Amino acid sequence: MTIEADIILIQRLASAADRAVAPHFRAQTAVEQKADLSPVTIADRAAESAIRAILASDRPTDGVYGEEYGISRGQSGRMWVIDPIDGTRGFVAGRPLYGTLVALVEDGRPVLGIISAGAAGDRWLGCTVGQPRAVLNGRPIRTRPCAGLAQARAGSTHPLAFSAAGHAAFQRVGRSVADMLFGGDCHNYGLLAAGQLDLVMEENLKPYDWAALVPVIEGAGGIITDWRGQPLTLASEGRVLAAGDVRVHEQALERI
Structure with a gap:
């Protein structure tokens, strides 16, 4: 095949x-x-x-x-x-x-x-x-260059979708970005792949929530991992961090 x-x-x-x-x-x-x-x-x-x-x-x-x-x-x-x-x-x-x-x-x-x-x-x-x-x-489509979190436009479905510990990490990242938008679900990841967003951070996702996103983002030149920077697999815990530029991703991981 x-x-x-x-x-x-x-x-x-x-x-x-x-x-x-x-x-x-x-x-x-x-x-x-x-x-x-x-x-x-x-x-x-x-x-x-x-x-x-x-x-x-x-x-x-x-x-x-x-x-x-x-x-x-x-x-x-x-x-x-x-x-x-x-x-x-x-x-x-x-x-x-x-x-x-x-x-x-x-x-x-x-x-x-x-x-x-x-x-x-x-x-x-x-x-x-x-x-x-x-x-x-x-x-x-391609993701867009972005020098770091201070210049990044970020998205997430909803701040209440995080656990207490996850929300604390999300706040550390969110306070560092230029702009944060809520809502959008899977659309956010598509917009990141198309160069409209620079970062998406979410928690408590199942494999069916993120599996399709990986080839779209990686195919467009972006990066999508768990919160430890490891590749997503069917055994991943559901914490997802996607970025269009590796510099944004690395800075977000530091704050997590």
């Missing part, structure tokens, strides 16, 4: 999810609360089901790890990681910055990822196989 075939497939997966979600956006969709207190809607389940149906047909030996329907290991050693709607709270409130995240993980590391923000009309695709590359709506 070639990476080019996987690129074609991952775009089909994202398009299927977009079609499944669109009828439910701003439609007063009912919201349920899961055991971890996070929200879920019929749109989340419909999107993941649409993706899984295609994978069952086209990649039957690959594993699948989805937020709503769990893990099936497969036999190939490859795994597709799915967040059908990243930003469900914003989706329910009618904000257009939610997105479907799909990643292909090989040997424990994401090598291909897509962020499909259908309502906003944005789709990021990143790949780290061969020459790393990333595109936004088909156009090549």
